[in-house]
Amino acid sequence: MPAQVFTQPLIEMRDVVKVYSSAAGEFNALKGINMQVGAREFVGVVGKSGAGKSTLLNMITGVDNLTSGEVIIHSNGSSVSIHKMSEDEVALWRGQTLGVVFQSFQLLPMLTLVENITLPMDLCGRFNPKQSRERALELLRLVEIEEHADKLPAHISGGQQQRVAIARALANDPPILIADEPTGSLDSVTAEHIFEVFEHLVTDQGKTIVMVTHDESLAPRFTRTIGIADGELGSITRSGNGFWKRWKK
Amino acid sequence: MNMPRSKSKSVSVKHAMSTPEAMIDMHGIVKTFKNAAGEFTALKGIDLTINRGEFVSIVGKSGSGKSTLLNMITGIDHPTEGRMVIGGTDIYTGVTESQRSRWRGRNLGIVFQFFQLLPMLTLLENVMLSMDFAEMYDFDERPERAMEMLKLVGLEKFANKLPVLVSTGQQQLAAIARALACDPPLLVADEPTGNLDSKSASTIIDLFEELSRRGKTVVMVTHDPSLTSRTTRNLIIADGKLTADSTKITRKKALVE
Numbered sequence: 001m002p003a004q005v006f007t008q009p010l011i012e013m014r015d016v017v018k019v020y021s022s023a024a025g026e027f028n029a030l031k032g033i034n035m036q037v038g039a040r041e042f043v044g045v046v047g048k049s050g051a052g053k054s055t056l057l058n059m060i061t062g063v064d065n066l067t068s069g070e071v072i073i074h075s076n077g078s079s080v081s082i083h084k085m086s087e088d089e090v091a092l093w094r095g096q097t098l099g100v101v102f103q104s105f106q107l108l109p110m111l112t113l114v115e116n117i118t119l120p121m122d123l124c125g126r127f128n129p130k131q132s133r134e135r136a137l138e139l140l141r142l143v144e145i146e147e148h149a150d151k152l153p154a155h156i157s158g159g160q161q162q163r164v165a166i167a168r169a170l171a172n173d174p175p176i177l178i179a180d181e182p183t184g185s186l187d188s189v190t191a192e193h194i195f196e197v198f199e200h201l202v203t204d205q206g207k208t209i210v211m212v213t214h215d216e217s218l219a220p221r222f223t224r225t226i227g228i229a230d231g232e233l234g235s236i237t238r239s240g241n242g243f244w245k246r247w248k249k
Numbered sequence: 250m251n252m253p254r255s256k257s258k259s260v261s262v263k264h265a266m267s268t269p270e271a272m273i274d275m276h277g278i279v280k281t282f283k284n285a286a287g288e289f290t291a292l293k294g295i296d297l298t299i300n301r302g303e304f305v306s307i308v309g310k311s312g313s314g315k316s317t318l319l320n321m322i323t324g325i326d327h328p329t330e331g332r333m334v335i336g337g338t339d340i341y342t343g344v345t346e347s348q349r350s351r352w353r354g355r356n357l358g359i360v361f362q363f364f365q366l367l368p369m370l371t372l373l374e375n376v377m378l379s380m381d382f383a384e385m386y387d388f389d390e391r392p393e394r395a396m397e398m399l400k401l402v403g404l405e406k407f408a409n410k411l412p413v414l415v416s417t418g419q420q421q422l423a424a425i426a427r428a429l430a431c432d433p434p435l436l437v438a439d440e441p442t443g444n445l446d447s448k449s450a451s452t453i454i455d456l457f458e459e460l461s462r463r464g465k466t467v468v469m470v471t472h473d474p475s476l477t478s479r480t481t482r483n484l485i486i487a488d489g490k491l492t493a494d495s496t497k498i499t500r501k502k503a504l505v506e
Contacts, residue, residue, distance in 0.1 A: 063368070063413050087371075087409060094369060102368060109325065109365055110353060111382070123370075150346070154325050 008074055009036035010176065010208050011060060016069035018055050018231075029055040031231040032069070037210060039175070042202045044222035045212045052231040053212040057180055059083075060210065061098055062090045073097060075175055095124040099169030103181040105161045107153040113140065113164045114149040120171040132171075139167035143197055159190035166197055170207075177201065179211040195221065271334070272435055272466040273299040273322060278331035280317050280489075291317040292328070293489040299468060299482075301434065304461035306477045307470045309486035315470045318486065319439050322468065323359055324349045336434055354383030358428030360438040364420045366412040372399060372423045373408040376430050385431045398426035402456060418449025425456060436460060438469040442476065454479045 018030040029052050037043050047053045058064040059071055062082040073080050075097055082090055107116045117136035121127045127135055140146040143163040145156075153161050162182060169177055179198065183191035195218065201207040202223075211222070219225040227234040268274075280292040291314045299305055309315040320326040321333060324340055333340050336356055340349060366375045376395035380386050386394050399405045402422040404415075412420050421441060428436055438457070442450035454476060457467045461481065469480070477483040485493035 058413065063411050091369070091371075100369065104363060106365060106368055108367070109361060110350070110359065112350075119367075120369075152325055154320065 008038070010039045010041075010074055011035075011037040011210070012072040012074065013056075013059065014070045014072070016056075016059050016071060017067045018052075018059065018064070019067045029231050030059065030066075033059075033231075033233060035226065035233060037208060039208050040202060040206055042199065042209045042221075042223045043211070044218055044225040045210065045228055046214065046216055046219065046225055047212075047228035048214060051228045053214075053228055054180055055231075056228065057178055057210070057212055061100060061178055062094060073176070092124075095120060096126070096172055097174050097176060099171070099174045099177045101162070101165050101169045101177065101179040101182045103184040105153070105158070105165045107161055107164055107168070109153055112150045112152060113145070113156070116153070116164060117168045117171050120168060124172050126172055136167070136171070139170050140164070142170070143167045157190070159186055159193060162186065162190075162194050163197065166194070166201075170201075170205075175206075175208060177207050177209045179209065181212055181214070183213070183215070268298075270300045271298050272301045272303070272336060273297065273468070274334040275321070276332045278318075278321055278328045278333065280314075280321065280326070281329045291489050292321070295331070295491060297484070297491065299466060301466050302461060302464050303482055304457060304467045304480045305469070305482045305484060306480040307468065307484045307486060308472065308474060308477055309470075310472065313486045314489040315472075315486050316439060319437060319468070319470050323357060323437055324353055351383070354379070355385060355431055356433050356435060358425075358431070358433040358436045360421070360424050360428050360436065360441045362440040362443040364412070364417075364424045364444075366420055366424060366427070368412055371409045371411055372404060372415070372426075375412070375423060376427045379427050379430045383431045395426075395430060398429050399423070401429065402426045416449070418445050418452060421445060421449070421453055422456070425453070429460075434464075434466060436465050436467045438467070440471055441469060442471065442473065450476070 013033050013035040016030055016033040017028070020027045020029055033056065045053050045056060055064070059066050062071070066083055071082050073082060080093060082093065085093060108119070111119065114133065114136045117139055118132040121132035121135065122129070137146060137149060140149050143166055145160055145163045145167075148156050148160065153164070156164075177198075182198070183194050186194060198209055198211065199221070202209055275295055275297050278292055278295040279290065281288050281290045295318060307315050307318065317326065321328050322335065327341060332342070338352065340352065344352070366372070367378070370378065373392065373395050376398050377391045380391045380394065396405060396408060399408050402425055404419060404422055404426065407415050407419060412423070415423070436457070442453050445453065457469065458479060461467050482494070482496045484491055
């Protein structure tokens with residue numbers, strides 16, 4: 001996939017610091033992160049366990065508070081500093097702007113696949129019930145699992161469940177998808193299929209994706225790979241057209 | 250502990266003969282899985298009655314059939330043969346999937362090993378969600394009811410937090426609050442402590458004991474034999490058959506007293 005050149009970032013992190021305090025003392029999980037992601041980029045954040053990858057994603061999604069710094073999302077003609085919004089505002093904004101995919105799928109076991117996808121639409125109130133079912137079926141078709149629409153998650157494989165989770169993340173047509181180790185609990189063949197789904201979402205649907213992974217072999221598949229270690233961004237690799245540029249922070 | 254009663258509406262599924270004390274009555278339950286490699290019979294004719302207010306553990310090794318048995322009780326999967334009557338309702342005879350789903354929402358609370366909370370909703374919203382699905386309680390009553398459930402499990406201070414910001418033990422307590430939201434008579438838990446440290450696990454079992462004391466029927470699948478000392482009845486399953494059934498009468502009496 002060729003590297004994208006962007007003029008206006010979609011996601012901007014400015015000097016983001018995250019410190020956790022506990023009885024054992026303080027732990028500095030992110031040490032001043034500066035990062036920009038442009039529209040239609042497929043960015044991989046690669047690092048070992050404990051490096052700060054998931055904390056970084058939590059800062060972008062606004063799921064957790066930052067200690068200092070700022071995260072700004074420039075989308076739909078406006079710029080939003082997400083950590084300056086109230087909890088309710090950020091929840092509404094998140095529902096419309098971000099889709100999140102997790103390693104463990106997190107589908108509700110008592111709802112059918114199509115119901116799992118209509119749920120975020122119902123919560124966001126963007127589509128009426130008829131529209132939301134039609135859209136859910138369309139999304140299931142997009143991830144090639146439409147024939148199982150009325151089954152419960154327990155009746156399909158892990159790879160199929162992750163396809164449903166991706167369809168759910170797309171429910172409110174967000175411009176940005178955030179994925180936290182989405183292939184981490186899948187076998188290699190299934191993981192490859194899921195990764196291809198993400199690639200198509202960038203090339204065919206124009207989505208911007210930030211994916212955390214500990215699998216360094218995926219680096220050539222991203223438009224950009226950012227290494228993270230001990231809460232700091234280490235190396236940035238831009239891939240495309242047979243050459244890589246590598247530079248240190 | 251305050252357990253407000255639900256405003257339940259009748260659900261149109263068949264009522265079957267079963268003793269009034271019986272919460273679960275299963276007869277000749279067989280489950281056979283078929284695939285390209287052939288057939289595998291996971292449950293080989295299970296007959297079992299569980300009475301109201303019992304706290305039952307089902308213990309067995311991996312592959313013994315314990316989760317399959319639980320899936321038969323919840324209606325997540327269907328038996329190949331046999332009859333399953335829960336709370337006087339025959340849940341597999343002449344019942345459509347959507348009727349069963351509606352029945353399940355109002356009569357069963359289910360707790361999973363990995364909690365299955367929606368990560369982008371607060372704990373309070375996660376608890377409210379099950380009332381929305383089951384269309385239980387007036388819309389305006391739901392936040393208050395959800396908060397009552399969070400109080401019940403000791404999480405009211407965390408009501409507006411997202412799941413990722415509380416501990417795994419607290420996530421499981423929130424999942425139990427969600428399971429209780431529609432005031433079901435039966436709580437089913439599949440390895441509810443399997444992903445928790447021993448202290449958090451003990452808190453969860455304390456809560457199940459209390460719920461059982463208050464009249465809920467609790468059925469818990471576990472592979473941890475140490476938990477069976479806390480339940481009123483222990484079933485052992487091996488190779489698709491129930492091989493032991495011990496009711497701890499003294500403990501049951503103590504609970505009643």
